[in-house]
Amino acid sequence: MTSITNDLLYDELFIAGEWCPSVSGRRIPILNPATGETIAEVAYGGRDDTRMALDRAAEALPAWARLTAVERARFLRRWYDLILSHIDELAAILTAEQGKPIREARAEIAYGAQFIEWFAEEGKRAYGEIIPTNLPGRRLLTIKQPVGVTAAVTPWNFPMAMIARKVGPAMAAGCPMVIKPASETPLSALALAGLAVQAGVPEGVLSVIPGPGSEVGDELATNKTVKAISFTGSTEVGKRLMAQAAGTVKKVALELGGNAPILVFDDADLDTAVDGVMASKFRNAGQTCVCANRIYVQDGIYEDFISKFNAAVQSMTVGDGLDADTDQGPLINDEAVAKVEHHIADAVSRGATVTTGGGRHGLGGTYFEPTVIVGATSEMAVAQEETFGPLAAVFRFKTEAEGIAQANDTPFGLAAYFFTRDLARAWRVGEGLEYGVVAVNTGSFSYEGAPFGGVKESGVGREGSAHGIEEFLDIKYMCIDGLETE
Ligand code: SIN
Numbered sequence: 001m002t003s004i005t006n007d008l009l010y011d012e013l014f015i016a017g018e019w020c021p022s023v024s025g026r027r028i029p030i031l032n033p034a035t036g037e038t039i040a041e042v043a044y045g046g047r048d049d050t051r052m053a054l055d056r057a058a059e060a061l062p063a064w065a066r067l068t069a070v071e072r073a074r075f076l077r078r079w080y081d082l083i084l085s086h087i088d089e090l091a092a093i094l095t096a097e098q099g100k101p102i103r104e105a106r107a108e109i110a111y112g113a114q115f116i117e118w119f120a121e122e123g124k125r126a127y128g129e130i131i132p133t134n135l136p137g138r139r140l141l142t143i144k145q146p147v148g149v150t151a152a153v154t155p156w157n158f159p160m161a162m163i164a165r166k167v168g169p170a171m172a173a174g175c176p177m178v179i180k181p182a183s184e185t186p187l188s189a190l191a192l193a194g195l196a197v198q199a200g201v202p203e204g205v206l207s208v209i210p211g212p213g214s215e216v217g218d219e220l221a222t223n224k225t226v227k228a229i230s231f232t233g234s235t236e237v238g239k240r241l242m243a244q245a246a247g248t249v250k251k252v253a254l255e256l257g258g259n260a261p262i263l264v265f266d267d268a269d270l271d272t273a274v275d276g277v278m279a280s281k282f283r284n285a286g287q288t289c290v291c292a293n294r295i296y297v298q299d300g301i302y303e304d305f306i307s308k309f310n311a312a313v314q315s316m317t318v319g320d321g322l323d324a325d326t327d328q329g330p331l332i333n334d335e336a337v338a339k340v341e342h343h344i345a346d347a348v349s350r351g352a353t354v355t356t357g358g359g360r361h362g363l364g365g366t367y368f369e370p371t372v373i374v375g376a377t378s379e380m381a382v383a384q385e386e387t388f389g390p391l392a393a394v395f396r397f398k399t400e401a402e403g404i405a406q407a408n409d410t411p412f413g414l415a416a417y418f419f420t421r422d423l424a425r426a427w428r429v430g431e432g433l434e435y436g437v438v439a440v441n442t443g444s445f446s447y448e449g450a451p452f453g454g455v456k457e458s459g460v461g462r463e464g465s466a467h468g469i470e471e472f473l474d475i476k477y478m479c480i481d482g483l484e485t486e
Helices: 047-066 069-085 087-098 102-125 161-173 186-198 213-222 235-246 270-286 299-314 334-349 400-408 423-432 465-472
Strands: 013-015 018-020 027-031 038-043 129-131 139-146 149-153 177-180 206-208 226-232 251-255 260-264 292-298 353-356 371-374 391-397 415-419 437-440 473-480
Touching: 013 047, 013 186, 038 186, 047 139, 047 149, 047 177, 047 206, 047 213, 069 087, 069 102, 069 161, 069 186, 087 102, 087 186, 102 161, 102 465, 149 161, 149 213, 161 177, 161 186, 161 226, 161 465, 177 213, 186 206, 213 226, 213 235, 226 235, 226 465, 235 251, 251 465, 260 270, 260 400, 270 292, 270 299, 270 391, 270 415, 292 299, 292 400, 299 353, 299 371, 299 391, 334 353, 334 371, 334 391, 391 400, 400 423, 415 423, 423 437, 465 473
Parallel strands: 149 177, 149 226, 177 206, 226 251, 260 292, 260 415, 292 391, 371 391, 415 437
Antiparallel strands: 013 018, 013 206, 027 038, 129 139, 139 473, 353 371
């Protein structure tokens, strides 16, 4: 076991203000993907722990919901300040359990904190409406109210920010939340809970239960106390959760797989395009739902793009995320490495060529070389499913219509990108892409004030922005009669 000294390192379940072992006594080792060493042995919860947390959340609900949005915002604001003043400790924990470069970890903490701040303020703007009446003596209006107890199931690729963008709006709306963090990365979630205690967040408003999806996740998705569940992760698990949630007709917000395309048109600025593809493809070693998975490059710019892009990828530094000059850390586990290897082997067997990287990195473990393949085509596995790793697959296309058709040729629809300097094309292509987010001339678009979410099998609902809080609010229509004045 490696010991990391950090005041925010907790290893018990967090249930309603208490740090406690799991009912079963089970614990799970949390591994540092950079070294394979155990960082901590964390309590591993099950159904009983989850039910306990839900009961405590239900007890906390009335008082939390009754506070004004301004009062709730004060708790959230204190939490936000504490997160930012502990950014170094939080980033160290995040990199240790997840592997991403420390500067990306710091960026994630800052990004996550912004959701807490944004929604603290947005809670104050959860406006209802006055509806012009249809009858004299009657007035019609709507108010928005918290849905009740909520749950979040969050992924390992953003162990902090994906929690913040669920719990921020839930708490701002007046809803307690029980969180199941990914089993690989529960330490960031527990550290956040530790700071929530310091911020004075009342007991029961927040609980964190690391544990298996088959127990904690299932309980959250089926328990009738939970009125809304928000999930970020694979489409396969999202579909199962949606079906489970149907049993008690919960609200669901699902942010699922992506298979994002990037189109580089002939008229693009080459440097902007290369920078944008690098930023999108290699963020978190290719392990985000919005990483470019299919890079479509038009004929006229193809050769120039390939040569500049290969040079940029070859200049990347692979290493332990804690080293300041690391551009790409290790992958999360062996399964992730196996998927990248499978996509490369499948592509090569169908005619693609590896132009950079192509195999496991000399550092060993789960380190993988940043890789480029050219000559990718639609029947390859890499075209059909997300690699979720540092493999850039480049496809070639001729016309705008062909590029859009190929980009849309997937059951997924989370994020798409394209590069062009033609304003008319920017509108045409932007409107033609079947995605929840379309980024033009940039490889990074994430911002707490903008709606994030997918169409097709990439999910339902939106996170961030004024829309994000709606997932945790019910609309109540009030019809008030008997208001005749004479
Ligand atoms: C994700 O991979 O789902 C999150 C990416 C982001 O919010 O930028």
